[in-house]
Amino acid sequence: MTAADCLCRAATEKLDANDFTGAIELARAGLLRDENHPGLLQVYGLAAYHLGEPVDALEGLEGASVIAPLAPVSQLALADLYLCTGKRKSAATGLLFLAEPGRCPTPLLPDLARLLGKLGAYRSAFKVCRRLAKARSWYHPAHYGMAYYLAKLNKPIEKWLPHLRAAVELAPGAVPYRVALANALGNVGRPEEACEVVRDVPAAALSCSACLKRLQNAAEEAGEVELALRFRDRLREVTRRRCDTSERDCFET
Numbered sequence: 001m002t003a004a005d006c007l008c009r010a011a012t013e014k015l016d017a018n019d020f021t022g023a024i025e026l027a028r029a030g031l032l033r034d035e036n037h038p039g040l041l042q043v044y045g046l047a048a049y050h051l052g053e054p055v056d057a058l059e060g061l062e063g064a065s066v067i068a069p070l071a072p073v074s075q076l077a078l079a080d081l082y083l084c085t086g087k088r089k090s091a092a093t094g095l096l097f098l099a100e101p102g103r104c105p106t107p108l109l110p111d112l113a114r115l116l117g118k119l120g121a122y123r124s125a126f127k128v129c130r131r132l133a134k135a136r137s138w139y140h141p142a143h144y145g146m147a148y149y150l151a152k153l154n155k156p157i158e159k160w161l162p163h164l165r166a167a168v169e170l171a172p173g174a175v176p177y178r179v180a181l182a183n184a185l186g187n188v189g190r191p192e193e194a195c196e197v198v199r200d201v202p203a204a205a206l207s208c209s210a211c212l213k214r215l216q217n218a219a220e221e222a223g224e225v226e227l228a229l230r231f232r233d234r235l236r237e238v239t240r241r242r243c244d245t246s247e248r249d250c251f252e253t
Helices: 003-016 020-033 038-050 054-067 072-084 088-098 106-119 122-135 140-152 157-170 175-187 191-198 209-221 225-238
Strands: none
Touching: 003 020, 003 038, 020 038, 038 054, 038 072, 054 072, 072 088, 072 106, 088 106, 106 122, 106 140, 122 140, 140 157, 140 175, 157 175, 175 191, 175 209, 191 209, 209 225
16 A cells, blocks of 8 residues: 555545545645546545635546546535536536436435435436435435426426425424425315415525415415415515525426
8 A cells, every 4th residue: 555545534524424634635645656546536535625625626626537437425525516607518428427326325324315406307306305315215305306307397286286285294393394285285176285384484494485375375275364374474574585495496286
């Protein structure tokens, strides 16, 4: 084992411990001994990525990719960097490769789905979430992700409503899940059920004006005057403010 290999091992331990500053310092020291060490270049790139230094991160990860295949975690970081710099084709190449079964470790599937969604590859993102839900049925973001991406694919509500219900059942305290479910129920003519889903959700926890308006409408249709007034008052508070939830994070059904 060379001195560069030893430094790579130490830098990797720092990286795994989320000590990104320590990792990048050791990686730099190792690269002074072997500037083409693929492991050190990957650690350097990943540490820089987590430290918010995209130029250095790209330099390290692209340099490593020329010498040896990148680890999946490095491929994801590089794809994210490409997306942030407008290199969508390069990002798509790496992400769609990882989306094939068996190419991405299960713990990294949430990040893969997120980046595929960021790319706009909703069908692939849905498939990744479905695979994750099969592997970890208790993991509620996977169920929510399936519903979210099916909605983005303009599938009928009946196709994704069961996945949304599953997410709410697994994480009843997750307000975004409950709001999405209530909106969906309201849109299919079940305002009473919609009101029950969000009845005990504090109005202060809601910041999306579009969601509040839909919830207010559902409450009015159900004859829930007090609930409708609560959503109306909160809607007035957030009017003209930026919605905390971006458009693509809302279920538009």
